[in-house]
Each structure stands twice: as structure tokens, then as C-alpha cells.
Amino acid sequence: MQGTADAPGDLVDLDRYLLNSESGRAAIIAEGRRQLAVDGCAILPGFVRPDAVARMAAEVMDLLPGAHRRDLMLGAYGDVSAEGLPSDDPRLRRTPYSMHAVATDQFEPAGPVLRLYMWDGLTQLISDMLDEPVLYRVADPLMSCNATILGEGDQHGWHFDSNDFVISLLLQAPEGGGRFIFAPGIRSDSEPSYADVAAAMDGDASLLREPPMEAGALILFRGKYSIHRVTPVTGTRKRIIALFSYDRRPDMQFSERSRLNVFGRTQARPRSAVAAE
Ligand SMILES: [Fe+2]
Numbered sequence: 001m002q003g004t005a006d007a008p009g010d011l012v013d014l015d016r017y018l019l020n021s022e023s024g025r026a027a028i029i030a031e032g033r034r035q036l037a038v039d040g041c042a043i044l045p046g047f048v049r050p051d052a053v054a055r056m057a058a059e060v061m062d063l064l065p066g067a068h069r070r071d072l073m074l075g076a077y078g079d080v081s082a083e084g085l086p087s088d089d090p091r092l093r094r095t096p097y098s099m100h101a102v103a104t105d106q107f108e109p110a111g112p113v114l115r116l117y118m119w120d121g122l123t124q125l126i127s128d129m130l131d132e133p134v135l136y137r138v139a140d141p142l143m144s145c146n147a148t149i150l151g152e153g154d155q156h157g158w159h160f161d162s163n164d165f166v167i168s169l170l171l172q173a174p175e176g177g178g179r180f181i182f183a184p185g186i187r188s189d190s191e192p193s194y195a196d197v198a199a200a201m202d203g204d205a206s207l208l209r210e211p212p213m214e215a216g217a218l219i220l221f222r223g224k225y226s227i228h229r230v231t232p233v234t235g236t237r238k239r240i241i242a243l244f245s246y247d248r249r250p251d252m253q254f255s256e257r258s259r260l261n262v263f264g265r266t267q268a269r270p271r272s273a274v275a276a277e
Contacts, residue, residue, distance in 0.1 A: 011052040011116050013216075017044065019121060032129035032220065040184020041211055041221035042129060048116070048169060053216045056112045057171040057240050060102055060147045067100035067149065068264040076159045076197070076227060090198040095157025095229070100149040103142040105268040116169075117145040117244050126167055126246060129220060135165060138245040140253045141268035147171070150178055150239040156230035158201050160187075161223030162258060165246040168219040175235025182221060182228035183207045197227055 007019055018024025028044070035042040048056070073094040080091040107114045116122060117137065127135035138144040150156065155177075168180075183200040186207060187193045200207045213219065221228075233239050256266040 006119065007121050008115055008119055011048055011112055013046055013049045016046055019125070025125075029125070029128045033131060036129065036220065036222075039211065040209065040226060041182070041219060043211055043213065043220075044218040045214060046216045047218040048216045050216060052112055053171055056116075056169075056242065057215070059107070059111050059113055060149065060171060060240050060242070061238070063102045063106045063147075064100055064149060066106050067102045068262070070097050070099055070101055070262070070264075072097045074157060074159070076157075088198065090194050090201055093158070093198075093201060095201075096155055097157050097159075098150075098154040099156060100151075101262050102147040102149065103263045103265075103268075104145045105141055105271075107145065113147070113242055114145060117242075122244075123246065126165065126220065126244075130165060132165075132248065135246040135248060136250040136252070138163070138247050138253070139251045140245070140259070142259050142263050142265070143254045144245050145242070146262075147240060147242045150174070150230065150233045152234060152236060153232055154239075155232040158227055158229045160225070160227055162254070163245055163247055163252070164222070164224050166223050167244045167246070169242040169244070170213050170215050170217050170219070170240075171242055172238060172240040173213070173215055174233040174239040175237050177232050177234040178239035179210055179231045180213060180219075180228065181208050181210050181231065182223075182226045184209060184226045185222065186227055187225050200227055 007014055012019065014020060017028055019028065032042040032044070074097050075091065075094050077091040082092055085092055109115075109118075123135060123137055127133070148156065183196070186196050186200055196207060211219065230239070259266045
């Protein structure tokens with residue numbers, strides 16, 4: 001099952017990414033796997049056509065008035081008791097999270113962002129590149145497909161993603177800053193590697209990578225095991241990124257606490273109420 005018959009050619013650059021050809025698709029998957037193995041992340045530059053990227057960025061900016069503003073100091077490990085931990089332990093560190101977050105229910109189903117996310121061929125491509133037998137789109141009413149907007153001075157502090165597979169699509173790069181920095185595979189399910197995580201947070205260049213990113217690039221990395229941050233944005237042009245979530249289980253939803261943390265609410269708004277805003 002390739003699921004590419006319905007490839008949205010108005011969104012995906014099918015001249016550059018030959019997803020409708022067996023050999024073309026296999027080559028894309030092989031290159032993605034190679035990059036993941038060598039670099040800890042895979043980047044597909046120009047995956048979305050420039051005109052579609054512009055439409056997606058405009059769609060997200062139109063949704064900014066209904067987005068949730070986050071201005072928090074958060075730790076990468078949630079609320080951890082300081083008892084028995086040294087003061088510089090990475091579990092106790094807090095860094096700024098300052099951004100607007102656009103939730104799934106704000107997007108129009110017929111709009112370019114949701115249309116790309118709902119395309120089964122993308123889900124299949126992601127699972128093949130990550131060498132997963134099967135992945136599903138997350139079924140969360142707010143988090144499954146979302147976007148973040150970082151304006152001047154905004155940043156996304158050090159964190160691990162709470163689920164295994166979050167794919168990013170950069171829709172608009174800022175004039176300066178807004179750099180995505182990550183420490184590939186710095187921890188595993190069995191080894192938390194706190195000393196290395198602390199060193200990464202302190203800027204140890206031997207642990208950190210900064211992949212080149214331009215608007216239209218699809219970015220895959222294992223955010224649950226790779227601590228990462230987005231540095232403060234400079235200049236007036238906003239940094240806009242769409243985030244697509246997948247899981248090994250069908251119908252996966254995030255906790256109400258996670259939704260509240262990111263979007264300031266736990267439930268989807270009725271569509272009529274969304275339209276009325
Ligand atoms: Fe993240």
C-alpha cells in the first residue's frame with residue numbers, strides 16, 4: 001500500500017519528490033533512513049511547493065487571533081522534586097517557552113495544512129522512513145496537527161517531545177534566531193543520561209547539531225530521545241512551524257494536562273464557535 005495515488009500535487013513537490021514512482025519513493029525512503037542513522041534527523045528540503053508553503057503560512061497567521069499564548073518557564077522533565085538532587089541537575093532546570101500555539105480544531109479540513117496531514121501517503125512515507133511497521137495519525141482533537149508561531153524574542157526552551165513521532169514542517173523562517181538545535185539520541189528508554197543532557201543544555205557543541213532548515217522543509221527526528229530547543233527569534237518576521245504527530249497505536253490521544261499546558265483548554269471548540277471567532 002503506497003497511498004500515493006491521491007498525492008496532493010498542489011501541495012507536495014512531486015517533481016522533486018517522485019512519490020508516484022516505485023523507485024523514486026524507495027530512493028526517498030533510503031535517503032531519509034541514511035540521514036536519520038548518520039545525523040539523527042532527516043530533512044526533505046522543498047517537500048512542500050513554495051506557493052503552498054506561502055498559503056499554509058497565511059492560513060496559520062489567519063488563525064493567530066484564536067491561538068493560545070504560552071509564556072511559561074518549564075522543565076524538560078515536568079515538575080520534579082528537588083529533594084536529593086544537585087542544584088545543577090538537568091531535571092531542575094527551567095527555560096522559557098514563549099509562543100502562540102494553534103490547535104488542530106482551528107484548521108479548516110479543506111485547508112492546505114490539514115489536507116497534507118490527512119494524506120495517507122504522508123503517514124506511510126513517515127513510517128517507512130522511520131522504519132516502523134505501521135504508524136497512525138494521532139487522534140487528539142487539539143494536538144494531532146498543530147502549529148507554533150514565534151515572534152520577536154519568543155523561544156521554545158529545552159524539552160523532549162512527549163510522543164515518539166513528531167514531524168515538523170517549517171512554513172516561515174524568521175529574519176534571525178529561531179534556530180532549531182538538538183542533541184540526537186541523547187537518551188534512551190533505559191538510559192536517561194542526565195550528565196550528557198546537562199552538558200547539552202550548557203551548549204556542549206560535541207553533543208549538539210543544528211540542521212539547515214528553510215521554509216518548505218519536512219523534518220523528521222526522534223524528539224522523545226533528543227533534547228531540543230528553538231533559540232529566540234530576532235526581527236519582525238515570525239517563525240511559523242506546523243507539527244504533525246503520529247503514534248504506533250491507533251486512536252492515541254494526549255492527556256488533558258498536556259492539552260491544557262499547550263493550548264490552555266482540553267476540548268475542541270464546536271466548529272460553529274470557531275467560525276464565529
Ligand atoms: Fe519538540
